[in-house]
Amino acid sequence: MMPRIAFVGAGPTTLYTLHALLAHNPPPFRLAIYEAQASAGRGTPYRPGWNDPAMLANIASIEIPPLAETLCDWLRRQTPERLADLGVDPGAIGERTFYPRVALGEYFRDQFDAVLDMARARGVDVELRTRCRVEDAVSTPGAMILKIRSRSGERSEETFDQVVLATGHQWPAEPEVRPGYFLSPWPSSALAAVPACSVGIRGSSLTAIDACVALGNVHGSFDEAEDGETHYRPAPATDAFHMTMMSRKGLLPEADFYAPLPYEPLAICTDEAMKDLVASDEDQLLDAAFELFKAELVAGDPRYAASIGLENLDLEGFCEAYFARRAASDPFEWAEANLAEAKRDYAEKHTVAWRYAILRMHEVLALLVPHLDASDYRRFIRHFKPIFVDDYATVPHKSIRRLIALHRAGKLDVAAIGDDYRIDTSGDEAGATLVLGGERRYFPIFIEAMGQRPLGAAAFPFPSLRRQGIVRDAALEAGKGDMRGIAIDEEFHPLADDAPEDRLFCLSLPFLLGRHPFIQGITSSHEMGLVVGEQLAAVVAEAQAEQAAA
Structure with missing residues (x-):
């Protein structure tokens, strides 16, 4: 009997996970995908109706991990009429151009169809059910059970060997919760x-x-x-x-700035240095990491470091110095000057060294977050995280x-x-x-309009997993005391003794933000997909080997 794998949610995270799974050439398996919306692939941030046609995505084609084709290649093969409907100028298509959110939604929808076609061609039994809501998930000794309500209101239960929860952003369907007051x-x-x-x-x-x-x-x-x-x-x-x-x-x-992609390697504040620091049992973990950050910033842009007196700044002092000039300026005058600078830098392909150094370090510092005690976690969220967010969320x-x-x-x-x-x-x-x-x-x-906030177990949409203790707040782990989303490991398994670790994966972004504070959309969907896709491929291959030996 072929393994049965279910995905709850059919947005870009599921798309990238399936793409990664198929890249390992797994044996045939049964795949079920459940999506509450009328079509699959777009995801909430890129859905028409949900987004005004004028709303722009802040990720360019060069940053989007390719699927069957790149965004630019896909745009170039669309008809002029379709591009006009999507608000895309045919003469302005380029790898560093920003496009309307709805255009990215159509790209992902087409890529989703292409990935499912690829799966079918390889013998995967694919079932895609749209306008279909998974209302609960239950862990049993032998399988995961999903409780499903169809578009007609009919309820049923389905059993799976592996389940991936990829329900995406959590926003109220009706944002005006009282007259004149909108939650989003x-x-x-x-x-x-x-x-x-x-x-x-x-x-x-x-x-x-x-x-x-x-x-x-x-x-x-x-x-x-x-x-x-x-x-x-x-x-x-x-x-x-x-x-x-x-x-x-x-x-x-600030306006998007020119930077070489893929990232150039760091010299001091590297993944290896951060992992060594975590393994060292350093008492002042955050401050020690900040020293690595300072050293990298000095090496990358000594003039900038000297201009803010970086050598004598602690973490909190650097946060104040980073924003000081902008905070003392009229925001729109600053915006005009910054925009002019960014436009010149793009024309000259010039990279502002200190911005680029901070941009590359945010993923390194993210490795530290699960290991911080309550005090340092609060310091990181209040002082250090805003620096990185400001730098990458241009x-x-x-x-x-x-x-x-x-x-x-x-x-x-x-x-x-x-x-x-x-x-x-x-x-x-x-x-x-x-x-x-x-x-x-x-x-x-x-x-x-403050964006998606981290959510804990109380907001988790599958109540049985909460009651079973499989989904619980990370704050309860090791007595750390702060809301950090749900408790998961590095491979996105909920931390639970009563559930096999390869049975359930949680890729629902709002519940991961406490542990992974820089999860930011498409690139994160791709990175998480690589991790989970590899695990699913191994599970399918193992199941086939066991059947062959039986």
């Missing part, structure tokens, strides 16, 4: 009814930019050219429309131009609100009130 800007179609009024947006990163662009298109339009100025044209009778993005530091993200130049255009049109401001504030939604009126420094500022519409 998605689906973007929910923002279409937002009136022309004062809008508060908590966050200033790509998620908040998505909200700004969507609302900007509701109440006006952008006039833009790839190499020219961008202007915002408010629609008639929208004088009252104004957005305020707010965050702790009140900073805008945004397309077009996104920066749109923000500047909105600001010039008097429709967007950015506010620094620090830590000592609260958002009051307890009143009878719609929206929410920002309470800061004894003052209250009311917004008839308020949107939470």
Whole structure:
């Protein structure tokens, strides 16, 4: 009997895992894929309807691990009509170009179909069930049982040898949880009814930019050219429309900068050095890692290191120095200057050395996170993580131009609100009130746009796994005391004595963010897929060998 493998969720993580599994040329097996949406492959961040057509992805073709074909190759073979529908200029296709989210969704959908065709050609028995929701998963001594509800409402149970949970981002289907108060800007179609009024947006990163662009298109339009100025044209009778993005530091993200890909090797703060540090039983683990970080940064860009006095800075001091000049500047003036610099650097293929050094080190420092005690974990999340996120979560130049255009049109401001504030939604009126420094500022519409937050076991969508103790909070492990998502090992198995380690894999991003704080979409889907695909291929091969010997 062929092994039975199930994937719950049919987004890019499942796509990359299947691609990696097939790369090992496994013997035939039975594959079932369950997807709650009407089609497979796109994933929530790239789904039409969920995303406004103007929303841009912040990953270029050169960064997307190829599947059956690269994104650029796929775009070049599309008809002009389809490219127009996707908002892609046929003359601007390039490996470093940023495209609308919905265009990436269509690419992944086509690649998903190609991977399933590849599987069938190799003898895999494929069953894809869309508009089908897995409501629970139960571990038994011999198998995993999935409880399934079909599109017609019919319930059934299916048994599998291995199950991969890849349910993706967790957002409410109806984001407006009370009148005028939105827990997320998605689906973007929910923002279409937002009136022309004062809008508060908590966050200033790509998620908040998505909200700004969507609302900007509701109440006006952008006039833009790839190499020219961008202007915002408010629609008639929208004088009252104004957005305020707010965050702790009140900073805008920086524009995407030119960097060699794949990454050039690091010399000091390397994977090997970090693993040696973890194995050394160093008491001050985070501070010791920061010294490696400093040494690499000095070697990479000594002028930058000297300009901020890096030699004499501790971790907290470096965090303040890193943001100091931006925090002291008008955010839109800084954005214009940074955009001009980034544009010049792209034209000259010039890399800002200190930015590139920090970019390459974020994955190295991530190796440290599971080993930090509670105090250092909090320090890392508050002080060190924001540096890396700011450096790698740069945004397309077009996104920066749109923000500047909105600001010039008097429709967007950015506010620094620090830590000592609260958002009051307890009143009878719609929206929410920002309470800061004894003052209250009311917004008839308020949107939470801080991106996906780490989730723990209480939010895990399969209750039986919680009751069985197979899925539990990592905070309970080793008495570390902080929310770190669910307890998993390095190969994405939930840590449970009662379940065979090769039976269940969790690749659902919100529950991994505590342990893997830099999981950031497609590249992470690929990396996790390589790990799990190899394990699944080994399991299938072992099952075949056992059957042959029986």
